Amino acid sequence: MMLFETTHLTYRYDRLTAVEDLSISIREGSRVALVGANGSGKSTLLRILDGLYFGQEGAVRFRGEELTEERFADDAFAFSFRRQVGLVFQNADVQLFNPTVFDEVAFGPLQLRWPKSEVRERVHEALERFGIAHLKDRVPHRLSGGEQKRVALASVLVLDPAVLLLDEPTAALDPRSQSQMIDLLVEWGGGAKSVITATHNLADLEDIADRCLVLDGGRVVAEGAPAEILRDRELLERTNLVHAHRHRHRSGEAHSHPHIHSGDVERGD
């Protein structure tokens, strides 16, 4: 049985088709990267996999069970699913909606109706594990980008899900926080956990995934191991993951050649 399986999945909103006729399958215990430029449909796909959006056509199955709005109306199913699958949003302002860090990490367990004493214990544990115990009474607004991401991770991983969905985990982070983030993910991901990451940051691919699905215009256009994908310059250019642009070297010479952006920090030569 596959972890996730989509068959001819199509999702539209307003007049846009975000995901088109998508049929993919993801195994248990795998580390997959959904690679694509902005607007390629990868964020939407993550949300569909997390049972937040429901496609107009086609189907999504999680461990054999179809994910539909009716299914999620059932409390038992919903709680069980939310416990097993966690999603970390790209924007910290959206992910961190509670007034303090402690409340944020406690939110998930409280929603799943764990007894309050157990909630307190687990929250303190998670805060320690992610090195944010000293921030527990802080307001999320005034934390640094790296701290916010750690709180976001803690608030999802406190539930100990089997599957972690990540939307652009290293976006808007400085290089040091980025590498800390990757380390955290790699460490957590070892074992029977599944991680699906949506990203356009090619520099991290080899660390965070064993398999890549390249998306463009809501469709899968390529599939393979990170090394393979990174070698395919033509594909990367076609799907807007790298681009050729003009720049000027210190020597005064100006030319253009394709290069990769690392996160949001440009590094030219």
Next chain:
Amino acid sequence: MKLLDGHGGFLERTIEGMHAGLERAVAAEHSAAGGGLLQRLDARVKVVGLLSLILAAALATRLWVIAAVFALAVVLAVLSRVPLRVLAARAWIGALAFTGAIAVPALFLTPGVALYRLPGLHWTVTAQGLTTASYLLLRVITAATLALLLEFTTPWVQVLKALRVFRIPVVFVAILGMASRYILLLLETAHEMFESRKSRSVGALEGAERRRMAVGSAGVLLSRTFQLSGDVYLAMQARGFRGEVHLLDDFAMKRLDWLALAGFAALAAAAVWAGR
């Protein structure tokens, strides 16, 4: 009602106002983390205690009782490391300026025993006018001081959770918490919008243009608000939210808390009795 101060354009004043709001939030948070007397108490004791003192000052029909409650408030402030200049700047000056302006005509307009006649003009200050102006001013600064004390000695989230003591439904506490979390974000967004518009406008703008700019910013902010609320809704669902609100608080009454509660109750009761 806000006093219009005449200098600076509307952009500057809006930016200033927002900046002041943000800065006040930071100052309050910082002070609430300090080591003074009130900071050590359970939030519920503070909410009930300080509010009952505000109520006592509101009920009093004798000036000296209100003054006594005010003095008590100042003492509590000092003991909680909220310096007088902070009280003055944040609670007294604004309140006195505004209420002072409102109270002055009452000196002359209130019917009663004449006390003093202004030379030149035919206006008489009456004893009742003086009394009534004093009531107003004293009550206003007493309440403002006590409210500021609550704000500056208790983290905002704890004040909210303590409100449950008054049987306020959990959903309101949750909404208050989330709203205040996003106020800071929206204030900053609006602040940035205005700063960037200010830097882009060369020279003074015409009235209608300025109105359009203000209104346009409000419109953009509104769209952003709705978008954010939609996304936050998804994020809440992703963590298992099904409509039920749950709160977890860390409240536990210690000996000091019971003592303080008894103290507040006694003082408030005494003030109500003496002021009736």
Next chain:
Amino acid sequence: MHIPDGYLSPATCAVLYTGAAPFWYVALRRVRKALHTRLVPLISLFAAFSFVIMMFNLPLPGGTTGHAVGIGLAAVVLGPWAAMLAVSIAIVIQALFFGDGGITAIGANCFNMAIAGALVAYAVYRILAGRAAIGSARRVMAAGLAGYVAINVSALLAAIEFGIQPLLYRDATGAPLYCPYPLSVAIPAMMLGHLTIAGFAELTVSAGVVAFLQRSDPSLLKTTAGRGAALAEPAAGRAMRPLWAGLGALLLLTPLGILATGSAWGEWMARDFSNPAVQHEIAATSFQQAAPLRAPEGLARLSQIWTAPFARYAPPYIRSAAFGYLLSAMFGAGLIVLACLTVGRLFGRKEPAT
């Protein structure tokens, strides 16, 4: 226009808190039914927006600037009940967290601005906008006027609350204990600033943002456009709204009756006939016809059958005549409303489902 602590007596504050509570309760129920789980994020975020809007210094004609509450905009975009909740939340946060507006006065401020404001704004908007297209200029005008009228009604309510203070609450020397200005001063003073500056600020925000949304995001205006929208009320309920608001306003104005001197013609008690002052009054108002020196027999007999619980409009335990007057008015009006609702329930026809 946020009333600080100290201007209203605790009794007035308590009355307004109790007045506000049922509206909050009903609003929560209705919004929950309409929004389900979206209630918390939507109301929270809109409350945050509301708070920020209140800080905008709006440039107005004539070179002045003013602040708007945004109640008109809230009512148009969210409907009256959600608007009521969101703006109430903003007011609470302002009072508790930013020291703006009194804590004892939260009930009063919410009643005036959030509750009455939302209902009035919504009613005016629906009446003026009619069935105009969502993108029409008529809707912009309706929104602007809705905001303008709503904020002025809020100001009037506040003025009345201020104005009855010296009437009802004085100390032993006769000095007013709270707001010292009677209605004759409070009403003109408040209304002047609101009919001009604050009213125009509100109008600018409501009309301006609605016009902006018509171009950029018209879906946000659908909720109150009518035709089975999510937060719409059944037809009869909608039309009733201004009437309830009117009744509420009249209730608050009842203490004005105290200002009337003497007694109403024909409403004399048995013992009034032996009172020379009343005799004189009766003659003066009856074309110089003198009244009998003793109460007519029938009158005396009948007047012993029934002693009203609130004799002379003041329950005996309420020492202040004016407050008793106000209480009696609310009690009386409440009884009448209850009676009408009961009769309606028992004998009225069921409304056809819409």
